Amino acid sequence: MKEAEIRRLSAANLLCVLSVILTAVVPPFFWDGFTVLGTHLAWLCVCSVCVSTLNIILHLVLKPNLSPKRISFAHKISRFLKCCVYFFMSCILFHAIIVLYGAPLIESVTETFLFAVLLSTFTTLQCLCMLGPNIQAWIRVFSKNGATSIWESNLQITTICSIFGAWFGAFPIPLDWDRPWQVWPISCSLGATFGYVAGLIIAPLWIHWNRKQLTYKSR
Amino acid sequence: MRLRSGVFASSCLLMEALGVALFLRGFFRHYAGTIRTSCNHGSSLFLGTVSNWTKIPPPLFKKVVIVLIDSLRDDFLFGPKGKQFMPYTAQAVEKGTSYSFIAEAKPPTVTMPRIKALMTGSIPGFIDVIMNLNSPALLDDNLIWQAKTSGKRIIFYGDDTWIKLFPKYFVEYDGTTSFFVSDFTEVDNNVTRHLDRVLKREDWDLLILHYLGLDHIGHLTGPNSPLVGLKLSEMDNILKKIHISLISKEEASLPNLLVVCGDHGMSETGSHGGSSEGEVRTPLLFISSAFEKRSDPLTQPELVQQTDLASTLAVGLGLPIPRNSVGKLIWPVVGGKTMREQLRFVHLNGFQLSRLLQENTPAYEKGKSAKKKSYAQKEISHGNWIKLYLEGNNSEILLNFGKKVLKQYLEALKTLSSSLSKQVAQYDVYSMLVGAVIIMEVLLLLLLSIPKALSSRAEFEVPLSPPLFSLLFYLMCLVLCAVHVIVCTSAESLCYFCSLSWLTAVGVMMLISVLMCGILSTIARVFENSRLPLKNPVVSSSNWSEIDLLIVTGTLVHVLSLGASSFIEEEHQTWYFLINTLCLVLCQELCRNNFLLKEWDPQHSTTVKQNFDRIGEVSECKNIDILATSNSKLGKTTSSAGFIKGSDKWISLASPWIILICCRLLRSLNQTGVQWAHRPDFGHWLTSSEHKSELSFLAAVSLLMVFFLVQRRCSLVSKIAMALGLLGVYSYRAAIGNVVFPWQHDSQDISKGITEARFVYVFVLGIVFTGTKDILKSQVISADSSVKNTGLWEVYSGLVLLAALLFRPHNLPVLVFCLLIQTIMTKYIWRPLNCDATQITIMHYWFGQAFFYFQGNSNGLATVDVTAGFVGLESYVEIPAVFLTAFATYAGPLLWAIHLLCYLSSEDSRNSVAVSHGSFCYALMRSIPVAIYIVLVTGLRYHLFIWSVFSPKLLYEGVHVFITTAICLFFTAMDQNHSHKVQD
Numbered sequence A: 001m002k003e004a005e006i007r008r009l010s011a012a013n014l015l016c017v018l019s020v021i022l023t024a025v026v027p028p029f030f031w032d033g034f035t036v037l038g039t040h041l042a043w044l045c046v047c048s049v050c051v052s053t054l055n056i057i058l059h060l061v062l063k064p065n066l067s068p069k070r071i072s073f074a075h076k077i078s079r080f081l082k083c084c085v086y087f088f089m090s091c092i093l094f095h096a097i098i099v100l101y102g103a104p105l106i107e108s109v110t111e112t113f114l115f116a117v118l119l120s121t122f123t124t125l126q127c128l129c130m131l132g133p134n135i136q137a138w139i140r141v142f143s144k145n146g147a148t149s150i151w152e153s154n155l156q157i158t159t160i161c162s163i164f165g166a167w168f169g170a171f172p173i174p175l176d177w178d179r180p181w182q183v184w185p186i187s188c189s190l191g192a193t194f195g196y197v198a199g200l201i202i203a204p205l206w207i208h209w210n211r212k213q214l215t216y217k218s219r
Numbered sequence B: 001m002r003l004r005s006g007v008f009a010s011s012c013l014l015m016e017a018l019g020v021a022l023f024l025r026g027f028f029r030h031y032a033g034t035i036r037t038s039c040n041h042g043s044s045l046f047l048g049t050v051s052n053w054t055k056i057p058p059p060l061f062k063k064v065v066i067v068l069i070d071s072l073r074d075d076f077l078f079g080p081k082g083k084q085f086m087p088y089t090a091q092a093v094e095k096g097t098s099y100s101f102i103a104e105a106k107p108p109t110v111t112m113p114r115i116k117a118l119m120t121g122s123i124p125g126f127i128d129v130i131m132n133l134n135s136p137a138l139l140d141d142n143l144i145w146q147a148k149t150s151g152k153r154i155i156f157y158g159d160d161t162w163i164k165l166f167p168k169y170f171v172e173y174d175g176t177t178s179f180f181v182s183d184f185t186e187v188d189n190n191v192t193r194h195l196d197r198v199l200k201r202e203d204w205d206l207l208i209l210h211y212l213g214l215d216h217i218g219h220l221t222g223p224n225s226p227l228v229g230l231k232l233s234e235m236d237n238i239l240k241k242i243h244i245s246l247i248s249k250e251e252a253s254l255p256n257l258l259v260v261c262g263d264h265g266m267s268e269t270g271s272h273g274g275s276s277e278g279e280v281r282t283p284l285l286f287i288s289s290a291f292e293k294r295s296d297p298l299t300q301p302e303l304v305q306q307t308d309l310a311s312t313l314a315v316g317l318g319l320p321i322p323r324n325s326v327g328k329l330i331w332p333v334v335g336g337k338t339m340r341e342q343l344r345f346v347h348l349n350g351f352q353l354s355r356l357l358q359e360n361t362p363a364y365e366k367g368k369s370a371k372k373k374s375y376a377q378k379e380i381s382h383g384n385w386i387k388l389y390l391e392g393n394n395s396e397i398l399l400n401f402g403k404k405v406l407k408q409y410l411e412a413l414k415t416l417s418s419s420l421s422k423q424v425a426q427y428d429v430y431s432m433l434v435g436a437v438i439i440m441e442v443l444l445l446l447l448l449s450i451p452k453a454l455s456s457r458a459e460f461e462v463p464l465s466p467p468l469f470s471l472l473f474y475l476m477c478l479v480l481c482a483v484h485v486i487v488c489t490s491a492e493s494l495c496y497f498c499s500l501s502w503l504t505a506v507g508v509m510m511l512i513s514v515l516m517c518g519i520l521s522t523i524a525r526v527f528e529n530s531r532l533p534l535k536n537p538v539v540s541s542s543n544w545s546e547i548d549l550l551i552v553t554g555t556l557v558h559v560l561s562l563g564a565s566s567f568i569e570e571e572h573q574t575w576y577f578l579i580n581t582l583c584l585v586l587c588q589e590l591c592r593n594n595f596l597l598k599e600w601d602p603q604h605s606t607t608v609k610q611n612f613d614r615i616g617e618v619s620e621c622k623n624i625d626i627l628a629t630s631n632s633k634l635g636k637t638t639s640s641a642g643f644i645k646g647s648d649k650w651i652s653l654a655s656p657w658i659i660l661i662c663c664r665l666l667r668s669l670n671q672t673g674v675q676w677a678h679r680p681d682f683g684h685w686l687t688s689s690e691h692k693s694e695l696s697f698l699a700a701v702s703l704l705m706v707f708f709l710v711q712r713r714c715s716l717v718s719k720i721a722m723a724l725g726l727l728g729v730y731s732y733r734a735a736i737g738n739v740v741f742p743w744q745h746d747s748q749d750i751s752k753g754i755t756e757a758r759f760v761y762v763f764v765l766g767i768v769f770t771g772t773k774d775i776l777k778s779q780v781i782s783a784d785s786s787v788k789n790t791g792l793w794e795v796y797s798g799l800v801l802l803a804a805l806l807f808r809p810h811n812l813p814v815l816v817f818c819l820l821i822q823t824i825m826t827k828y829i830w831r832p833l834n835c836d837a838t839q840i841t842i843m844h845y846w847f848g849q850a851f852f853y854f855q856g857n858s859n860g861l862a863t864v865d866v867t868a869g870f871v872g873l874e875s876y877v878e879i880p881a882v883f884l885t886a887f888a889t890y891a892g893p894l895l896w897a898i899h900l901l902c903y904l905s906s907e908d909s910r911n912s913v914a915v916s917h918g919s920f921c922y923a924l925m926r927s928i929p930v931a932i933y934i935v936l937v938t939g940l941r942y943h944l945f946i947w948s949v950f951s952p953k954l955l956y957e958g959v960h961v962f963i964t965t966a967i968c969l970f971f972t973a974m975d976q977n978h979s980h981k982v983q984d
């Protein structure tokens, strides 16, 4: 059971990694002059859209949090709308935090906001898929020993890695190398992406490694 | 010997301060002036036997006028601004009989060292910047001295730095002080008013004018303000007047020369001191009818060194070249003469340079140096040429041969000059080494003592007596003394540490040995303890809270960042980043305290969402055991249960966000650093003259806020004193014209505001005195801690008042936010979270560092606000000026440190060792970056940016160590009382 679950998880994660790589590789074939650094905003959009679509599809296919009871259609709709609102709010919150960290308030609002969207895609969207708009569950998952399944452990690891990646991505900005990737917000968004990819790769390995210690109590 | 950790920390810091002082002394070796015998008449070697010219060549110019425009950047003269605002000069540059160059100034681009460079041709040491405030007479051989001894009459008008540098050399002078930076017109009119009279007269040979107005405009409004254009037009008219007068007076005998130059440029913000392109590139323009009219269109002016001016002018005036000049002749200026004269000039210059090189390199003496050989060859060909010339050979061959020799000479001059410039950067490695060893040993000792010193006893057993009588100690002492003797007797170069008395040197050696033995025996004891099985293991990382994790990572990140020059330039970014993260982690901690320990309440969903986001921000929450924190935090759970109480909870949850917003506002108040320093910021907007009423309003509101934030814990008397003092601050600012009173809109007479400032000083002293009295009372008579706390708070508020006086008015919000954040943190974060003394100390240290940059400071010297040293003083008085400047610069860290003491001693009842832990931690936080930085700087001492980036930072670090030592001693003095009480 557990082994099969881990295999499914790694397959899903590998798909996500692949999608991130594809967003950098595929578009130039259709779109002249598309590069990750040159047309960074376009890449941000493409990456966010791809990762979020894939996440939603995977969620629908794999159904990690198998809920036994059937839910009414209206309930589903309201749930979906709630998710959208939450996602938007998390974008705004990330934007505010980035500005508090020193991003310009008035200039390059688009860049900052798209970066916030990317971060939300890597973090909030996954939580919404996995846990739904249920803050209580979020708190539980992100507190000590709160994960109840390997999917939730995976969620913890990827989210934290993405945010750490973004945090470390800010470091090269003050260096005077005058490289194209030092422009705001490229290094941060690249850092977040690398962190996300690293999280996706690390999570199954870590879970596999620690599968003896991980004893998930059922709810 | 058993020491409390506070005492231990301050004694460590004292030793460290000694080490830092030694290191700084070695790093910035200060050249005392050399004897000024300039006997390079150049009739040396064999040339004398060949040539019949043995005297100094006669002057090329009759009268020379040097117009030095402070902060004149190259594009002000040669760029579009020059064409627009300086039409006459621009025409002279393009079509007239002139030569234009871009003279590169070496950093530090501050006026006094630059004047020295222009007049001596040498590169002044970095330490000259410090002396800039208080310029003593120049002892080096210089152009002015040479001119005076050869009977030239010199007239000077302008910046009085010159008069301090060259006392009694001018037959006539009028100095203007650069004290009032806000004065654009008066400083220059004071110079120009003499001009008409002097130009009519014939009784002078050298006229020097130093105009300060442009520099003042730059400092206040930046290089792009319309005022710059006006000033440039004014300068253009003056140059026109001088030039016309010089031409009209020219007789058949000798032409006159007009030199226009700048001492340094200005950066995009209008300040100077660093090494950005705008700061180092200054124009250098020679206008004389002796030059050929320019025929070809002007290309980009040639790049020369600022030091080249001294030798060129010396030749032009027929004077010996200053002895320590590393400059080379600016060729075209003397190029109009006959070949023989030209060769003579370059020979003079080459002779002087090679002798200087000879004096500075031992290898040169033995004739090993390739440079010497090549130079000697040129001299031989010169001799041959003169032989041919004297034989009366006057053909084409002679001319071509002469040209060849000349070319070779010029090349040789270039190599000589550049190798000499490099030579200046020599270090006193031995003193540096001794200092660094002391600092590293102190750091090691501090690090090794962490577990003991931060334990609940807060005591550290200093292993002193066993090593003092051990063989190792005596052996080390002996070896070190032997090394000292060997180094000091063999070294040719002057070494500061060797020049100390033998007793002191032996004392330092003993100190090093004692520290070494102390470290060794501490290590031995640690090993012994670890072998004991029942000892519980060192605090493992799993019990660390996120705050601990962040503190450790942050310290490491900051220390590592010091290795990169751009991170030093942008160090404020590191600190802002760290305190932001700290606030977010605190927010997460608060949320967890509020929500997870209590029963879950679904209605708090929105806040919890933030909570979630914060959790993600931090670290692997999974591994972290919330409740099982280290022993010292056992009381946490119990107290935090009582903490949640209605509205307080929400304020507490919001407080990190308020602090974050405050920090963001402060960040946009002063744009500092290098890369983004030119960005518009709120501070510049406020200081511009059209926003005076906004600035006045802001200053008034800030002073009011300061009063409300400070007064709540003061006694009634100090409350009144504080209010009056803050009123005094406002009227002082109004008196010197920074702000206006609402009822008087036209600023009439601007005074120095001496009375107002002294009025405030009286209150500062009064409040501090009251506070000290309270502390002493609690110390001597009653052991009442509340009296002591009030006393401490009063000392603190006195310092706040002093800071309010010294801060520039647009920086007053920094003070307000400082107090606000301290209040919020004390009330809603530290008390509820029950942070331990270590964490609070480090947070204070971080915020102190961040506020250092919020104030507008940077790691460059240009941002030091020297005007703070003149507040309330008639003229420059060294000790108060240095003290006030240091206080104003380090006000942020200092206020946070004193607040830390207030806070910790008010927590005394709960945690009796808090102050002790605090001072130990504070010492540790200071020692780590200093020690690492000193190692880095020693390694990078030949780095390209050593003088522009690393050295100013080293000075800042050094001064910070001295200040921290003082603070730590104060801490210990406050803590001493407690230890008495315990013994009773």
Ligand SMILES: [Zn+2]
Residues within 6 Å of the ligand: B070, B071, B110, B111, B215, B263, B264
């Ligand atoms: Zn200057």
Ligand SMILES: [Zn+2]
Residues within 6 Å of the ligand: B071, B215, B216, B219, B272
């Ligand atoms: Zn200046």
